[in-house]
Amino acid sequence: MSVPHEKPARSWSRRKQARPGEILDAALTVFAEKGFAAARMEDIAARAGVTKGTIYLYFPSKEEVFKSLARKHVGDTLVNAAEQARQYEGSVREFLTILLTVVGNKIQHGEVAVLPKIIIAESGNFPELARFWRTEVIDKALGMLTGVIAKGIERGEVRQVPAEYVARLCVAPVVMSIIWRTVIAPTDAVPFDYQKFLSLHLDVLLKGLEPEGRKP
Amino acid sequence: MSVPHEKPARSWSRRKQARPGEILDAALTVFAEKGFAAARMEDIAARAGVTKGTIYLYFPSKEEVFKSLARKHVGDTLVNAAEQARQYEGSVREFLTILLTVVGNKIQHGEVAVLPKIIIAESGNFPELARFWRTEVIDKALGMLTGVIAKGIERGEVRQVPAEYVARLCVAPVVMSIIWRTVIAPTDAVPFDYQKFLSLHLDVLLKGLEPEGRKP
């Protein structure tokens, strides 16, 4: 037999700038699917269009790839939003409507929705990482929401309730939606409209938080 | 130096009946902590007070240990409750109060709270298992709640809302609590009272679901 076809394949090109990002994007997918331990460096490499050795030109170890990945998406949408929210003066209803619409969109279409799953899965193996996320993302998000709700209480827009707990009530359906999309939806569950779910959530929540002597 | 101390090693005893349960209990802890891939059979064995080989007398493989574990706790509290709930005739408020109290207790103290975390983490590696849980636990629980709420709507106790979505609103804070306990709480987050949280949830939810023309 003759050689079937000489592979021409300008095999690879140098792309020093782009590599780290591409590798992390690939890692996001593979870690989300397999978890840390079961993810093979060769899988990540293949998905990034390189070979295993290349990863080690940019990252010292598998663990460091994982940690870089988990840190990469911190401070993006959410944390900046927290700053803007601090001196927001509109109503609680308005604020949460905007917030949940944006978040709902990200859940339905965004790539980042898999990150919480990764953190949940590996919190046992990487306690420092879980703590990092708690302080950098969760505490900040809850702090922001607590502030908004507390302001709503002062203003008489919201009845007397413990604001820190209501903040968690706010995000619970968001967490639920993320898990649904990343864990349940792939098992061919009946279709689920996240936008509709979150807007119902907001409707019920705000009605449930109205003061007794309600405005006409 | 002399040999420090001959390990007396009250060697072992035969306990055919008890072993499988003990092994699964050990596996629950180790899988919850490390995830499937990173959990070592020797860790599970040690925690169960046996050696690795013993596990293979009772289970054919690591995967089968994991699956047995995941199946073991299905049909316990929740699913039986679903049957009883079907012909429950009390109010929605009463029903949910009882349910969330029981569930809240399990979350705060129960061993089983780590299972959802395991399922979430390994859904990518064991799609069949994720589907099994979805059909056997999630669909049934949501079905039960949807039924209760639909009945509440008919009865005029609850305003006109899509019952399947409200069912998810019901459980979202439960999911949130489970994740909080198994993922966030170990990072020394500020103490969190699950009972209080869930009762606030119920309070806000029911108020949010009241019909417009409310009873005096």
Add this chain to the structure above:
DNA sequence: CTTTAATAACTGACCAGTCAGTTATCAAGT
């Protein structure tokens, strides 16, 4: 003494990390 639960030493597969060699790219020299 026979049966069998349980052990502990062993094997083989798999994979993170390494490194000697290959190839794209660029710049200096003609």
Add this chain to the structure above:
DNA sequence: ACTTGATAACTGACTGGTCAGTTATTAAAG
């Protein structure tokens, strides 16, 4: 332009350690 030599990005075969699963052996129990 058009070599050619230097540099560094990239490759892929290899290694060393780890761990799931096996098996020869030991000892509890009747």
